[in-house]
Structure formats: C-alpha cells, structure tokens
Amino acid sequence: MKRSKAFRAAEAEIDRSRLYSPAEAVALARKTSTTKFDPTVEVALRLGVDPRKADQMVRGTVNLPNGTGKTARVLVFATGDRAEDARAAGADYVGSDDLIERIQGGFLDFDAVVATPDLMGKVGRLGRVLGPRGLMPNPKTGTVTPDVGKAVSEIKGGKIEFRVDRHANLHFIIGKASFTDAALVENYAAAMDEILRLKPSAAKGRYLRKVAMTTTMGPSIPVDPSKTRGLTEELQPAS
Numbered sequence: 348m349k350r351s352k353a354f355r356a357a358e359a360e361i362d363r364s365r366l367y368s369p370a371e372a373v374a375l376a377r378k379t380s381t382t383k384f385d386p387t388v389e390v391a392l393r394l395g396v397d398p399r400k401a402d403q404m405v406r407g408t409v410n411l412p413n414g415t416g417k418t419a420r421v422l423v424f425a426t427g428d429r430a431e432d433a434r435a436a437g438a439d440y441v442g443s444d445d446l447i448e449r450i451q452g453g454f455l456d457f458d459a460v461v462a463t464p465d466l467m468g469k470v471g472r473l474g475r476v477l478g479p480r481g482l483m484p485n486p487k488t489g490t491v492t493p494d495v496g497k498a499v500s501e502i503k504g505g506k507i508e509f510r511v512d513r514h515a516n517l518h519f520i521i522g523k524a525s526f527t528d529a530a531l532v533e534n535y536a537a538a539m540d541e542i543l544r545l546k547p548s549a550a551k552g553r554y555l556r557k558v559a560m561t562t563t564m565g566p567s568i569p570v571d572p573s574k575t576r577g578l579t580e581e582l583q584p585a586s
Contacts (some may be wrong), residue, residue: 369560369574381565386523389561393558396515409538413531422457422460426463443466444469447469450476
C-alpha cells in the first residue's frame, strides 16, 4: 500500500523494537496524527480467549470518565411515557413501528440503539440489519431496559460498548487527539479495568496478548500489555 509523505514521516517517529507505556503511546499518537480534522484515538487488543466458546466471550460497556469527544446519535424504541423520557434525555430518534419500517428501508443514521423490553419482540426482526453492525439492543449492555432515559444519558455522556470478534480482537475508542494526555490515559485505564474485570475464568494463559493504539488514518503504536495499573502516575509531575 502506498502511504502519504505525512504518514511515512509519522511512522518514522515510532520505534517498532519496543513497547510503549500507555502514557507514552497517548503522547505519540497525538504527535503522529496525520489528519486535518480532529481524529479519534482508538485501541485494539488481541485477547487470549476462544470467542467460539460461549464461556470465553468478552463483551461489556464502560463509561469513559472524560467522554468520547463526540455526541452519539441514539435511537430508542419506546412508547408512551418511556418515549417521553427518552426524548427528555436527548434521544435523537424515538418511536416504534415507524422506526422499524425506516430501518428496514435503509435508514441507519445513528450510533446506538436502546429499546424497552416490551418492544424487543418487534425489534428482533431487525437482527440481520442491526446485529452485524453491533447495534442490536442487548440486556447485557444495558440497551434493553425500561429506564431508557438513563440509558440515553449514559450513551450521550461517553458510554462505549465493546465486544471481542471471532478472531479474538477487541476494539474501542478513548477519545479525540485534541484531548489532553491525562484525559486519554484516564479513559484508557477505565476501559482496561473493565476488560480485565471481564476476563473469562475459562480463558487459559496470558489474557492480554497484544495492545496497539492509533489515531484515525494514523500509524499503529505498540503498547505494553503488562502495564494496566497506576497508569496516570507517569503523568504526575515529579515532587
């Protein structure tokens, strides 16, 4: 693949013979950003699990303490008072049969979907559309709930969802390159804490195999997977 001059210059800043601490990786990711817009900072993990086995699936959500840097567009399947709660919380689209018809017609201009339990029988028809995009509401991630107002507020406030794929890779975002180093490291630490908490008891051997950080269209930075505790200490000025 032919890379741009800016990309090659950014990649030259990265020492492929070493693993960077999360704080170092964050600083380097911001430094090597190659876009004119404010790019997203992303993290990719390779986990020591077998996702084909139900007892080794890693899936969850986490509220990033400093948000994601963007406001998610949230669609809610709800009626009556719960629909009003969703609108009051800032949901972008609220409805029932009307939204199902729009989505079946190709409408996909949203980032997250929440549904009340009583409507999941109808929403289930959208599984082939929403499922592959990671948008299907699920009780395990708090997106099937009677308290749709709370769910919308959390998603708008920086709640992210993650799920290991069939190759044992897991991706999530930790903010924008315009964030401070401290804000990005705090978000990274929060996400990693939750992923470590969700380690399946059936998983054998090393759980975190590889970690990489990058910005949108930027080069990948290898991160030390053994550094998961006390991550913000590197950011504190020496006393």
